[in-house]
Amino acid sequence: MTLKTNKAVILVSSMHHSPAEDLNSQKSEILSYCNTTKGGVDEPDKNCSIYSRSRRTWHWPMCLFYCLLDISIANAYVLQKSGSYEAPVERGIFLKELACSLVLKHMQK
Structure with a gap:
């Protein structure tokens, strides 16, 4: 550069x-x-880009949905880290646990 x-x-x-x-x-x-x-915006952008759920699509509602999903997951991780007295869980493990908890009822059904 x-x-x-x-x-x-x-x-x-x-x-x-x-x-x-x-x-x-x-x-x-x-x-x-x-x-x-300026780190207040750069850090969440970095986290969303590392573990992004977005897929290639031409439909703008889907793009918006994936962006909101990434931001929601990043916010949930921050809340989980700040609200817990235990040692923070790594972000990858948090994502796996979140995904399992969201689909568990559907799998049992």
């Missing part, structure tokens, strides 16, 4: 009102803040 240094970046913030710079990185305060807090 090449770094482009001659690229203009415009950032707008209602939180930062002065053009202060971060002394450690020599970047503006707004850019440093943006870089440190």
Whole structure:
């Protein structure tokens, strides 16, 4: 990956009102803040892409369904991790247990 240094970046913030710079990185305060807090979106995107349920389809309702399913599973895993006093289960094991619990009644039927 090449770094482009001659690229203009415009950032707008209602939180930062002065053009202060971060002394450690020599970047503006707004850019440093943006870089440190952007993980709130990147981490769930990474988790959804690793264990994605999506399939190739041209039907937009199915695309939406698969996206909502991925997000719901990621949220369920976060809730399970934060609500349990035991050691957190690995995500792959959690997915297998979730799938088994969802289809168990149908299999017994």
